[in-house]
Amino acid sequence: MRNIKLIIEYDGTNYAGWQVQPNGVSIQETMETALGALLKGPVRLHSSGRTDAGVHARGMVATFSTDSMVPLRAFSDGLNSLLPPDIAVASSEEVPLEFHPRFDARGKHYRYSLYRGGRRSPLARLCAWHVRGELDLAAMREAAKLMVGEHDFASFRTAGCAAKTTVRRIDAVDVGEEGGFLRVDVRGSGFLRNMVRMMVGTLVEVGRGRRTPEAVALLLSHPGSSSAGPTAPPHGLCLEEVYY
């Protein structure tokens, strides 16, 4: 038996998210169908986590086990010839049987992109949230800094989040400028459902002067007392990397 680890890039625009869903086509089932065709039998993928509908990935990690002895290259170049243009395998490697992409993950890097132009941008529309008007970057960076560390992020999850504990360690929240875009790079040990998008939605409220950095500190010191947010839209988010 071999355990194969894939790093997967996808444009999430036309998918109902990573996980197999009753409504709409998921990335997982598209991958499993292609793998099934390659290996001539059903294949089950285990991933480092899920992404919501419309969210992109440059570094989703998933594994599957197989008895097939086809060369590793079949699981990258071979698979890519069977996958649609908006999904591709970036790399494939054989890992120990006990490796699990979710339980062994040490952390993740997400990038959220905001487009800052005065008018909507056709070329940025599928991969950045359009946020008009002035944003106080200094205040956003101050609030971002407060999010770093180990905190109870109970205020930063949406209904339906099944996580038992809401304490997470955030290693970095960097707000950078790049051309007409803001990039919010979030690195941490793990994330609650919609947590990154609520962090970004909260930072934008701080940037607009609707919340103070102190109010963000209060959300973290009194978890669940009030709600963060709003939840930034999915298409600005990209899972860049999973660390092991």
Added chain:
Amino acid sequence: MRNIKLIIEYDGTNYAGWQVQPNGVSIQETMETALGALLKGPVRLHSSGRTDAGVHARGMVATFSTDSMVPLRAFSDGLNSLLPPDIAVASSEEVPLEFHPRFDARGKHYRYSLYRGGRRSPLARLCAWHVRGELDLAAMREAAKLMVGEHDFASFRTAGCAAKTTVRRIDAVDVGEEGGFLRVDVRGSGFLRNMVRMMVGTLVEVGRGRRTPEAVALLLSHPGSSSAGPTAPPHGLCLEEVYY
């Protein structure tokens, strides 16, 4: 009578090009339909030039004349609410009646993007040409430099180009690296049909060692003696700006 100048951004992926065509929907007709709905009557747009099917623009310039006294903002924000997500007006201004977007243009800036990853990229697939393998950047830059200046670009146009003279002045051809991408920025007084895409296709051949910079010099000193190219695919190209 007012003469209105628009700067237009579009994702050319789903269009048959700028110009009204018998087959497929063009950007021009989509714009004219939206303007017609806004002004309640037929409107004819005059552009700085055409772009081929699949080519993008951040700075296409087009004008139209109207007797309507609606505020300028109607031709940006108002028009944007009538246009599809992949076309938008970036700005609108009133210009002298004698201004013509094509005849008055002093030059244009095109950017061509190449994706350099080992495997195809779902997130870059609509706006960059995927070129694998080693590229000799020094040789490409040497050949790019030879293209600068006033030359007869007869070898750098495709059949169907109706231009009477094939002499054009190129002000800059810069080959830059940005993350996993190469960006070829071309600035010049004017361009023959497919000229930028043939320049880029030729530079990639130089990068791969299939042509020497000297062979490029020969194409320019003996125009029409042999053919440049191949023509790089349309989706890597973007019309960035038109100068007046």
